Amino acid sequence: MRSLPSGSSAAAAPLRAAIHDRAAAAARATAGEAERRAAEMIADAERQASAIADRAVEAGRTAAQADAAQRSARERRRAHELQLAARESLRRDLEARVLALAVELRTGQEYPRLMDALRGEVGTLLGPEATIEEHPDGGVVASLGARRVDLSLPSLARATLESMSGEVAELWTT
Amino acid sequence: MSELRDREPHASALPGARVSHRDIRAIRGPLLTVGGVEGVGWDESVEVETPDGLRHGLVLDVDSDQATVQVFEGTEGLTSGAIDVRFDGRPLHIEVGTGWLGRVCNGRGAPLDGGPPITGDRLAPVAGWPLNPVEREPPHEPVLTGVSVIDALTTLVRGQKLPIFSVAGLPHLALATQIAAQATSAGSSFMVVFAAMGLPHADIAYVRDRLEARTASGELVLLLNAADDPAIERILTPRLALTVAEHLAFEQGADVLVIMSDMTSYAEAVREVSAARREIPARRGYPGYLYSDLAGLYERCGRVRGRDGSVTVVPVLTMPAGDITHPVPDLTGYITEGQVVLSPEIASRGVYPPVDTLSSLSRLMRLGAGKDHTRDDHLDVSAQVLAALAHARQSAALAELVGASALGETDRAYLTYRDTVEQRLLHQGQGETRTLDDTLDRAWAALGVLPRQELTMVSPEMIARRLPGEDAGVRDG
Numbered sequence: 069m070r071s072l073p074s075g076s077s078a079a080a081a082p083l084r085a086a087i088h089d090r091a092a093a094a095a096r097a098t099a100g101e102a103e104r105r106a107a108e109m110i111a112d113a114e115r116q117a118s119a120i121a122d123r124a125v126e127a128g129r130t131a132a133q134a135d136a137a138q139r140s141a142r143e144r145r146r147a148h149e150l151q152l153a154a155r156e157s158l159r160r161d162l163e164a165r166v167l168a169l170a171v172e173l174r175t176g177q178e179y180p181r182l183m184d185a186l187r188g189e190v191g192t193l194l195g196p197e198a199t200i201e202e203h204p205d206g207g208v209v210a211s212l213g214a215r216r217v218d219l220s221l222p223s224l225a226r227a228t229l230e231s232m233s234g235e236v237a238e239l240w241t242t
Numbered sequence: 243m244s245e246l247r248d249r250e251p252h253a254s255a256l257p258g259a260r261v262s263h264r265d266i267r268a269i270r271g272p273l274l275t276v277g278g279v280e281g282v283g284w285d286e287s288v289e290v291e292t293p294d295g296l297r298h299g300l301v302l303d304v305d306s307d308q309a310t311v312q313v314f315e316g317t318e319g320l321t322s323g324a325i326d327v328r329f330d331g332r333p334l335h336i337e338v339g340t341g342w343l344g345r346v347c348n349g350r351g352a353p354l355d356g357g358p359p360i361t362g363d364r365l366a367p368v369a370g371w372p373l374n375p376v377e378r379e380p381p382h383e384p385v386l387t388g389v390s391v392i393d394a395l396t397t398l399v400r401g402q403k404l405p406i407f408s409v410a411g412l413p414h415l416a417l418a419t420q421i422a423a424q425a426t427s428a429g430s431s432f433m434v435v436f437a438a439m440g441l442p443h444a445d446i447a448y449v450r451d452r453l454e455a456r457t458a459s460g461e462l463v464l465l466l467n468a469a470d471d472p473a474i475e476r477i478l479t480p481r482l483a484l485t486v487a488e489h490l491a492f493e494q495g496a497d498v499l500v501i502m503s504d505m506t507s508y509a510e511a512v513r514e515v516s517a518a519r520r521e522i523p524a525r526r527g528y529p530g531y532l533y534s535d536l537a538g539l540y541e542r543c544g545r546v547r548g549r550d551g552s553v554t555v556v557p558v559l560t561m562p563a564g565d566i567t568h569p570v571p572d573l574t575g576y577i578t579e580g581q582v583v584l585s586p587e588i589a590s591r592g593v594y595p596p597v598d599t600l601s602s603l604s605r606l607m608r609l610g611a612g613k614d615h616t617r618d619d620h621l622d623v624s625a626q627v628l629a630a631l632a633h634a635r636q637s638a639a640l641a642e643l644v645g646a647s648a649l650g651e652t653d654r655a656y657l658t659y660r661d662t663v664e665q666r667l668l669h670q671g672q673g674e675t676r677t678l679d680d681t682l683d684r685a686w687a688a689l690g691v692l693p694r695q696e697l698t699m700v701s702p703e704m705i706a707r708r709l710p711g712e713d714a715g716v717r718d719g
Contacts, residue, residue, distance in 0.1 A: 102544075105616075130671075137395075141454030142451070143453055144455070144458040145450075148344065149356050152353075152355050152357030152358070153356045189256055193259060193261055202575065211259070214262075215262070217259065217261055218261070219256070219259060223258055224257070224258050227258020227259075228257045228258065230257070231257040236361065237358075
C-alpha cells in the first residue's frame with residue numbers, strides 16, 4: 069500500500085475539520101433532539117402522573133364521600149331507631165299499666181255490674197245458649213260450638229287501648 | 243266499623259268484642275280453611291290468635307260456610323284446635339296521617355324500625371278508589387328528579403304515572419332509588435312513598451341506606467315487602483303506599499311521589515293468589531282482570547280540583563326476557579302516560595342510567611316543561627337532542643355497513659354527537675344530582691359538536707343565546 073503524497077495531510081485538514089464540524093453539529097442536534105424528546109417524555113409522564121393522581125384523588129374523594137354518607141346515614145338511622153324504640157317502650161309501659169289497672173277492677177264495687185254487662189254482651193254475640201266462664205284475670209270468656217268470645221278484662225283493655233291509638237301517640241307528640 | 247255492625251246480626255259496640263272461630267277444617271301452605279262462618283266477605287281482614295302470638299291474614303275465598311284465609315306470617319306450627327280466627331268485617335284499613343313519615347314498615351304497614359304502631363288522623367281502606375274523572379285536574383308543573391336524561395328528555399309531571407321498563411340485570415332499582423332520593427317539586431312540600439315489592443334483602447338494604455337522608459328528614463315512607471314475604475302482602479303493598487300518599491297529598495297538600503318497584507313481582511303475586519282462588523287463568527296464567535287491577539292502582543294518582551297536592555306514580559317493571567309484549571308491561575303501557583325504557587345495549591357502553599331515549603317518552607312533558615314551567619328553551623332543545631340522536635342511530639347503522647371511515651363529514655359528526663350526548667348529558671353518577679340548568683346546558687354543549695345547519699329545531703335566537711360560543715366559527719364552516 070502506498071502512502072499519501074506529502075502535503076496531502078495538510079490539504080485534507082479542512083475536509084477533516086468540516087467532517088468533524090458536521091459530525092459535532094449532528095451530535096449536538098441528536099443530543100438536542102434527545103434532550104427535547106426526553107423533556108417531552110418527562111412532561112408527558114408528569115402530565116400522566118398528574119392526571120392519574122387527580123383521578124386517584126377524585127376517586128378517593130368520591131369513595132370517601134360515599135363512605136362518609138353511608139356512615140352518616142347509618143348513624144342517623146341508629147339515632148332514629150333509638151328514638152322510635154323509646155316511643156315503643158313508652159307505649160308498652162302504658163299498656164302494662166292499663167292492663168294492671170284493668171285487672172284491679174275485679175276488686176272494685178262495680179265489678180258485679182260489669183260482669184252482668186259482659187254476660188249481656190255474650191248474649192248479643194253468641195246467643196243465650198252460650199257457655200260462659202269467668203276469666204282468671206276478670207271478665208268472661210264464652211263459647212258456643214266452635215265459636216268463642218273473649219271478654220276478659222285484659223283483652224278488653226288491650227282492644228280499648230288499640231282503639232285509642234291517637235291518644236296514646238300523644239305520649240311522644242305533646 | 244259501622245258498616246260491619248250494620249251487616250252483622252250479632253255485633254257489639256264494645257271494642258274487641260268479636261266472635262272468634264275455632265272450626266279449622268284444613269291447613270295447607272299459607273292457607274287456613276275456617277268453617278262455620280257467616281257474613282264473611284272477600285278480602286276481609288283477619289286476625290289469627292295462636293299460642294305463639296297474633297298473626298294476620300286476608301280472606302281469599304268464601305264458599306257457603308267456609309272461608310279460605312291466607313295467613314301473612316305463614317301457618318308454620320299451627321294446629322287446628324289451638325287457633326282462634328277473628329274476622330274484622332271489612333277489608334284492611336290503616337290509620338293515615340303524617341305519622342307515616344320517616345317510618346320503615348313491612349308490606350302491610352307493620353313497623354320494621356322498632357317503633358310503635360303507626361297512628362293517624364283517621365282510618366282509610368287500603369283498597370282505595372281511583373280518582374273521580376270529573377274531579378281531576380290535568381297534571382302540570384314538573385317533578386325534577388336531578389337525573390339529566392329524565393329531566394331533559396322525558397320530564398316527569400306532577401300527577402303523572404310514568405313507568406320505568408327494564409330487564410333483569412339493569413340498574414333500574416338504582417335509578418328508582420336515585421329518583422326517590424333526589425326528586426323535588428316547586429310545591430310547598432314534597433314527599434316520597436317507596437313501595438318495594440318482592441325485593442331481595444340485599445336490595446332492601448341498598449334502598450334503606452340510599453334513602454336514609456330522606457327518611458331522617460321525615461320526607462319518606464318506606465314500605466318493604468321482601469322476596470320471601472307472602473304473596474298476598476305484596477298485593478297490599480302498593481295499595482297501602484297509595485292510601486298513605488293520597489292522604490298526604492289531598493289532605494295535607496303535599497306533592498307525593500310514589501315509587502313502586504317491582505310491579506312484575508306484584509303481578510306475579512296477583513297470579514299466585516288468583517290460582518289459590520281457583521280463577522280461570524288468561525294470558526300467561528295471569529287473571530283476566532289484570533288490566534283493571536293495574537288500572538285500579540295507577541289511576542289513583544293525579545291532582546284533584548280545588549286541592550293543592552298531587553300523587554305522581556313511577557312504577558318499575560322488569561320485562562321477562564326483555565319482552566315488551568309481556569302482559570305486565572303491555573297492559574301498563576295502555577294505562578300510563580309514557581315510559582322510560584332501559585336498554586342493555588346502552589348499559590354495555592357503560593352509560594348510567596342506560597335509558598333508551600328514542601324508546602322513552604313522557605306524554606305529559608309539554609304540560610310541565612318549557613316557558614313558565616322549567617326553561618324557555620327546554621322543549622326545543624329536548625326535541626333537537628332526540629332528533630339528532632335518531633339521525634345518529636342511522637349514521638351508526640350506516641357505519642356498520644360501510645365502515646366509519648367511509649362516512650361523510652356530517653354522519654361522522656353525528657357519531658361524535660352520540661358519544662358526546664351519552665358521556666356528557668346522559669351518563670351520570672348514581673349519587674349525582676344535577677340542576678335543570680346544568681342539564682340543559684349540557685344538552686346545548688353536546689349539540690355544539692354538530693354542524694350549525696343541522697340544528698333545525700331550535701331558533702337562531704336560541705342558538706345565539708345558548709349554544710356555547712367559542713366554536714361557532716368552526717361550526718359555521
